[in-house]
Amino acid sequence: MKAMNEATVAFLSRSANESFARTTAACFAAQLDPTLEEVNDIKTAVSEAVTNCIVHAYPDSLGLIQMRLRLFEDHTLEIQIKDKGVGIPDVEQARKPMYTTGGEERSGMGFTIMESFMDLLKVRSTPEKGTTVTMRRRISRRMGGAG
Ligand SMILES: Nc1ncnc2c1ncn2[C@@H]1O[C@H](COP(=O)(O)OP(=O)(O)OP(=O)(O)O)[C@@H](O)[C@H]1O
Numbered sequence: 001m002k003a004m005n006e007a008t009v010a011f012l013s014r015s016a017n018e019s020f021a022r023t024t025a026a027c028f029a030a031q032l033d034p035t036l037e038e039v040n041d042i043k044t045a046v047s048e049a050v051t052n053c054i055v056h057a058y059p060d061s062l063g064l065i066q067m068r069l070r071l072f073e074d075h076t077l078e079i080q081i082k083d084k085g086v087g088i089p090d091v092e093q094a095r096k097p098m099y100t101t102g103g104e105e106r107s108g109m110g111f112t113i114m115e116s117f118m119d120l121l122k123v124r125s126t127p128e129k130g131t132t133v134t135m136r137r138r139i140s141r142r143m144g145g146a147g
């Protein structure tokens, strides 16, 4: 399927950019006239994915995070969040609820939240090379809404 529209942003893994990414994704999604619930779900999922890059991918340094937003004709929004950080040795294990390498301050629920708030979650990772998280969410068509 060909994307109707797309946008890519790259930003440093500073914690201030978590809200930048979440708001940017919401602004891009606005052209689909999403419900408040849909926007909030998307923002939550982006927030979890970007926080993971900030805290896990680049634990003691700053690195680049790339977010690609794509919109398809069937009203699906695809969000891809990519880092070039430490990577995940066992993705299947990392996706399990309550699995964390983050110690006491983390609950290990990030991937579980992304999975439940979005229609699809794909995680590809190579240790020492980085991680790419792809999420999709179908936005409902509303009367009078965009296209
Ligand atoms: N981008 C990433 N780079 C490297 N490791 C990651 C990345 N994202 C997730 N992980 C690994 O997967 C584990 C599970 O991630 P998840 O978001 O589910 O939980 P968490 O971040 O540990 O806790 P929480 O999200 O609840 O604060 C992390 O503890 C970390 O080991």
Ligand SMILES: [Mg+2]
Binding pocket: 048, 051, 052, 109, 110, 111
């Ligand atoms: Mg997390």
